[in-house]
Amino acid sequence: MISAVKETTNKTLRIGIMCNGLNFPAWEAETIRHLINTKSVSLELLICDADRIEPIWNNNINLDLQQQNIIKKVLRRIFRIYRQFLRFLKTPLWHRYQRFVNNFFPADCDRQVSMNNELINVDMIFCRIYKKGEYSQYFTESDIDKIKSYNLDMILRFGFNIIRGKILKVPTYGVWSFHHGDYLKYRGGPPGFWEIYNEDQWSGAILQKLTDKLDDGIVLYKSQFKTNFSSYKKNECNLFWGTITWPSIVCRNILSVKDESIFIKSATSTAPIYTAPNNLQTMKYFYIIIKHKIKSIFKKNSDNKRELWAIGIINNPVKNLINSLTPPEIKWLEPPSNRFYADPFLINKGDTSYIFFEDYSYEEKKGRISYLETKDFKTFSDAKPIIDTAFHLSYPFMLECEGKYYCIPEQQSTGEVALYEAKSFPDYWIKKTTLLKDFPGIDPTIIRYNDLWWMFIANQKDNGSSKLYLFYSESLDGPWVSHKKNPVKIFLKMTRPAGAIFEHEGKLIRPAQNCTKSYGGSTIFYEIVNLSINDFKEVFIGELLPNITSQYPDGLHHIIPNNNITIIDGKRLV
Numbered sequence: 001m002i003s004a005v006k007e008t009t010n011k012t013l014r015i016g017i018m019c020n021g022l023n024f025p026a027w028e029a030e031t032i033r034h035l036i037n038t039k040s041v042s043l044e045l046l047i048c049d050a051d052r053i054e055p056i057w058n059n060n061i062n063l064d065l066q067q068q069n070i071i072k073k074v075l076r077r078i079f080r081i082y083r084q085f086l087r088f089l090k091t092p093l094w095h096r097y098q099r100f101v102n103n104f105f106p107a108d109c110d111r112q113v114s115m116n117n118e119l120i121n122v123d124m125i126f127c128r129i130y131k132k133g134e135y136s137q138y139f140t141e142s143d144i145d146k147i148k149s150y151n152l153d154m155i156l157r158f159g160f161n162i163i164r165g166k167i168l169k170v171p172t173y174g175v176w177s178f179h180h181g182d183y184l185k186y187r188g189g190p191p192g193f194w195e196i197y198n199e200d201q202w203s204g205a206i207l208q209k210l211t212d213k214l215d216d217g218i219v220l221y222k223s224q225f226k227t228n229f230s231s232y233k234k235n236e237c238n239l240f241w242g243t244i245t246w247p248s249i250v251c252r253n254i255l256s257v258k259d260e261s262i263f264i265k266s267a268t269s270t271a272p273i274y275t276a277p278n279n280l281q282t283m284k285y286f287y288i289i290i291k292h293k294i295k296s297i298f299k300k301n302s303d304n305k306r307e308l309w310a311i312g313i314i315n316n317p318v319k320n321l322i323n324s325l326t327p328p329e330i331k332w333l334e335p336p337s338n339r340f341y342a343d344p345f346l347i348n349k350g351d352t353s354y355i356f357f358e359d360y361s362y363e364e365k366k367g368r369i370s371y372l373e374t375k376d377f378k379t380f381s382d383a384k385p386i387i388d389t390a391f392h393l394s395y396p397f398m399l400e401c402e403g404k405y406y407c408i409p410e411q412q413s414t415g416e417v418a419l420y421e422a423k424s425f426p427d428y429w430i431k432k433t434t435l436l437k438d439f440p441g442i443d444p445t446i447i448r449y450n451d452l453w454w455m456f457i458a459n460q461k462d463n464g465s466s467k468l469y470l471f472y473s474e475s476l477d478g479p480w481v482s483h484k485k486n487p488v489k490i491f492l493k494m495t496r497p498a499g500a501i502f503e504h505e506g507k508l509i510r511p512a513q514n515c516t517k518s519y520g521g522s523t524i525f526y527e528i529v530n531l532s533i534n535d536f537k538e539v540f541i542g543e544l545l546p547n548i549t550s551q552y553p554d555g556l557h558h559i560i561p562n563n564n565i566t567i568i569d570g571k572r573l574v
Contacts, residue, residue, distance in 0.1 A: 013251050016045035016152045016171070018159040020052040022116045027240035028158050029113040034248040035156070036118070039484065041251050043122055045150045049159045050126040093279045101233060109237040123150070129160060138165040153254075156247055157210070164212050173254060174209040176220065176247060180239040181205065187215045188274040192235040195227045197277070197285055202492075203227045205239050207246045216268055221246040223466075224492050229292035232285070242463070245487070252485050256534050305573040307519075309342035310335055310552055311357060312568045313377050318561035319504055322525050322542035330550050330570065333372075333380060338362045341370075341383070342569045343443075343558050345398040345500065347405065347426070351375055354426050355567065356407065358394035359383060366392040369409055371426055377565050387420060387429050395443045397500070401476055406432075412440040412460040419477065433477050441469075443497040446476075447508070449531060455480060456510065458496045462487070465515040468495040470536055481533075488536040492516065498523045499559045510538060513557045520557030520571055522546060546570055 017032060024032065036043055102110070127143040137160055139147075144166055147155075152170065157163060157177040168175050180191035182204030195203040202224040208217030225242050228235040277285060312330040314321070321328060335341045343358040352373055359370035369387040374380045387393060387409065395410035405422040407429060417436040420429045435444075440460035447454050455471040458464040467487040471480040489495050498511040508528040514521050522545045526538035546556040552570025560567040 011040065011255060013041045013153045013254065014044045014151055015041060015251075016047055016147070016150065016155040017043065018047045018049070018155060018157045018163075018175075020049050020159045022046075022119060023112050023114050024158065025109060025240075026111040026113050027109040027237075027244055029115055030241075031156075031244040031247060032115065033118070034245050035251065038248040038251055040255055041248070043119075044152060045147070046119060046122055046124040047147060047155065047159070048124055048126050050128045052159065092276065092282070094277050094282045097282065105233070107233040107237050109240040132164075135162045136164045137161055139163075139167040141166075144170060154247075154251070162214065163210060168210055168212065174218075176250075177208055177210050177217070178243060178246075179206050179208060179215075180236070180243070182224070183208075183215060183219075183269045183271065185271050186274055187269060187271050190232070190236075190276060192227075192239050193232055193277065193285070194274050196229055196232060196235055196288060197281065199229075199288060200227055203235060203239055205243050207243065207250065215271075215273070220250045223490055229289065230296070231289060249485065249487075256485070306362070307340070307555070308335075308552075308572045308574045309340040309360075309555075309569050310572070311341045311344045311355065312550075312552065312570050314566040314568060315377075315564070316566060317564050318502070318559065318566045321544050321559075321566060322509075324544070327545070327547035327549065328566075330547055330552075330568070331378075332551055332570065335359075343395040343410075343499075344560055344567045344569060345396055346560050346562050346567060347398050347400065348562070349425070353377070353562070355380075356386075356396045356398050356426075357569075358396065359385060360394070367394045369393050369396045369407065369429075384427070386427060395497075397444055397446060399446060406476070408435070408444045408446065410441065410443055412442055415440050417441040417444050417455075417457065435478055435480055436471065445497040445499070445501060445510075447501045449508070452533075453480075454531065456497050456501070459487075463490075465493045465496045465513065465519075466490060468497075468512075472533060483536065484534065485536060489538070494524060498557050500561075501528070502561050509541070511559045514543065515557075518555065520555040523556050523559050523568075544568075 015035060032043070035041055125143070125146055127139055129137040129139055131137060147167070147170055153172040155171045155175045157175055163175060181187070181189070181194070183206050185204070186194045192203050204222065204224045206222040207220045209220055210217045223242070225238050228238055311333040313333070314328045314330055316328055333341065338361065340360045341357050342360065345356045347354045347356065352375055354371050354373055356369060356371045358367045360367040368385050368389070370383040370385045372381050372383050387407065391411055391413045393409045393411055397408040399406050405425045407420040407422070408417065409420070411418060415438055416434050417439060418434050419432045421432040422429050435455070442458035442460050442464045445456045453473045453476055457469050457471070459467060459469055468489040469486050470483040470488045472483065473480045493515040494512060496513040496515065498513045501508055501510045503509070508531070510526045510528055511523050512526060514524045522543055524540065525542045525544070527541045528538045530537035544556060544559065546553055550570065552572045554573050555571030556568055557571070558569045
């Protein structure tokens with residue numbers, strides 16, 4: 001059964017940022033904005049590296065130099081240029097390449113953003129560290145005392161280098177730092193480079209609480225991202241942009257009753273420490289990039305296949321399909337030429353069952369919502385369109401409430417989630433209201449639980465297959481409230497809804513798409529074990545694979561149970 005979760009405390013988290021001033025790379029600026037906009041989180045202090053902010057040159061003009069004659073000035077300038085040229089020749093190829101890219105093709109994640117106006121009311125102190133050994137940096141006792149006076153709960157490190165010593169124990173929850181790379185495989189940097197170099201399919205990242213031991217922090221959050229082999233900068237940006245919400249998510253976890261669980265020590269890494277590549281390694285990197293670019297061009301030009309989806313009927317209850325090793329027998333409802341049918345939902349009324357679905361036209365390059373009727377799931381009427389708009393529609397989630405019928409289709413291109421009502425079921429539908437504004441929702445799925453409506457949904461602009469969002473409301477019409485832990489789940493390409501949530505043996509089962517190998521490759525099942533306004537948790541319980549001997553063997557991304565009948569869809573590459 002689903003367990004209840006206690007209410008959170010009224011505590012406010014006081015945080016600090018270690019930085020090099022008020023100019024930040026764009027991804028760091030967005031991370032800070034997410035923190036600032038998090039409820040019960042207050043940015044109290046900016047801890048600036050005084051050695052990085054102060055100019056390294058002397059602004060006083062050498063009067064003697066001004067009085068030198070023109071020939072000496074020219075000779076000095078020529079000599080200076082010559083020294084710079086020699087320095088350039090000695091610079092490793094990787095650094096020269098990065099300098100060229102940063103000057104002429106800067107990455108959007110590295111774009112400098114001024115936060116002067118946003119942080120104008122935040123206290124700022126300037127600290128000058130001292131070194132022990134070659135790399136370790138320590139704060140002075142006086143600076144530590146200043147930082148202690150702010151009673152910080154957490155410090156996020158966007159400045160300084162390898163921090164050690166007493167400063168790590170000053171905040172209640174420690175000093176947090178990103179490591180963009182799978183720390184169990186790649187320590188050091190550059191972030192996201194060695195995954196390309198070794199042709200790893202996935203690039204990892206972690207948010208950790210620092211300890212005195214290098215690369216042995218407490219992992220607070222981690223995930224993986226598909227490696228982008230087209231360029232190092234693109235792969236780096238994927239990692240940076242993919243992690244900007246993590247500190248705010250962990251802060252929300254701390255504010256919940258289960259804050260202790262996120263500070264459990266993870267496995268210690270024994271991975272080698274990587275540094276910038278040498279010239280030979282840089283040349284190999286260029287070879288790998290060019291190789292993958294050529295592969296992508298050939299694949300794009302040679303792959304003429306497209307996806308054809310159809311609705312399937314299985315004469316077997318869904319409970320027998322979870323983890324079944326026997327491929328099910330499927331009756332397929334073949335779509336007309338140049339169309340496909342997908343995302344079926346069901347309404348039973350009297351002795352007639354109505355199957356609503358996405359009716360996609362290849363010619364128009366958009367979908368509409370249609371339905372067909374059946375009384376025995378053996379014979380079916382022709383498809384009849386009911387909601388047809390200028391924009392694409394799919395995933396027509398259907399529900400009945402107090403004798404009225406509603407449809408919540410996916411229409412992410414409009415940037416909203418809308419509720420449609422049947423004025424004359426099943427043929428005439430009108431838009432009743434907007435449930436979510438400025439949210440390009442994917443596959444909205446709704447249940448009624450514990451006197452609240454719950455909406456499970458993905459976000460088109462935020463890793464749609466890898467992040468699950470949750471909203472709740474006392475009324476179907478809204479207002480809908482964003483769950484405080486949104487996104488409530490991040491799991492690589494295995495979170496996107498795949499049909500209605502159903503009950504089985506007193507448990508809530510949520511179908512989701514498994515897109516790890518291809519879009520809509522199979523349907524997986526999660527049991528929801530915690531569902532409240534403060535918490536959400538689900539556990540994997542099984543998977544339904546496509547029948548590779550059927551007419552639609554290449555995917556299965558939707559499932560609807562109906563007593564002893566199960567309705568699915570299937571994909572064929574044609």
